[in-house]
Amino acid sequence: DTGVSQNPRHKITKRGQNVTFRCDPISEHNRLYWYRQTLGQGPEFLTYFQNEAQLEKSRLLSDRFSAERPKGSFSTLEIQRTEQGDSAMYLCASSSYWGGGQETQYFGPGTRLLVL
Amino acid sequence: QKEVEQNSGPLSVPEGAIASLNCTYSDRGSQSFFWYRQYSGKSPELIMSIYSNGDKEDGRFTAQLNKASQYVSLLIRDSQPSDSATYLCAVSMEYGNKLVFGAGTILRVKS
Numbered sequence: 736d737t738g739v740s741q742n743p744r745h746k747i748t749k750r751g752q753n754v755t756f757r758c759d760p761i762s763e764h765n766r767l768y769w770y771r772q773t774l775g776q777g778p779e780f781l782t783y784f785q786n787e788a789q790l791e792k793s794r795l796l797s798d799r800f801s802a803e804r805p806k807g808s809f810s811t812l813e814i815q816r817t818e819q820g821d822s823a824m825y826l827c828a829s830s831s832y833w834g835g836g837q838e839t840q841y842f843g844p845g846t847r848l849l850v851l
Numbered sequence: 852q853k854e855v856e857q858n859s860g861p862l863s864v865p866e867g868a869i870a871s872l873n874c875t876y877s878d879r880g881s882q883s884f885f886w887y888r889q890y891s892g893k894s895p896e897l898i899m900s901i902y903s904n905g906d907k908e909d910g911r912f913t914a915q916l917n918k919a920s921q922y923v924s925l926l927i928r929d930s931q932p933s934d935s936a937t938y939l940c941a942v943s944m945e946y947g948n949k950l951v952f953g954a955g956t957i958l959r960v961k962s
Binding site for chain 2: 768770775776777778779780783791824826837838839840841842843844845
């Protein structure tokens with residue numbers, strides 16, 4: 736069990752560019768979550784997948800954001816036409832949840848995005 | 852009103868003392884409660900989870916839940932300088948769902 740991994744760990748981009756982040760969950764975890772965290776705040780939910788199905792997307796999430804988990808394993812989060820307000824730490828978490836009980840989410844190291 | 856509220860701190864305690872961190876939540880139907888520790892520049896690390904009213908102990912950590920008062924707390928006994936971090940309270944409105952986080956409480960343990 737190697738933990739959740741995220742790549743890249745840091746990304747600097749210019750406003751208007753597109754960026755894509757990757758998350759590899761803990762092996763055999765069926766759920767994968769994306770959160771965003773800005774300085775001085777707790778993580779904020781963006782979206783989550785159960786296997787390859789995207790089950791919920793935050794109402795706060797702009798249509799510039801899209802996420803996929805095509806084979807139910809790794810996931811990608813793409814931000815199109817980045818804005819300075821997108822600068823944040825993007826966190827991925829995974830869990831093993833099969834219904835009817837408790838779920839524990841384990842976080843990856845995050846991708847820190849800076850939009851200039 | 853924020854869904855999950857925490858005192859931002861910083862909370863300063865001397866080494867060896869008990870640190871008490873508090874959290875209130877707004878949704879009375881919330882089912883799952885978590886405490887995560889986050890060091891500066893790092894990602895959240897799970898410390899404790901609690902699902903039923905009462906206390907749950909794990910080593911130096913005790914989580915307390917009072918659903919009637921919509922209140923969760925974390926006690927850290929024998930605080931160490933390495934406990935200095937931001938402590939995030941997270942709540943899930945139903946089993947198997949997204950987490951809603953508070954803004955975190957900064958804890959400083961002075962040696």
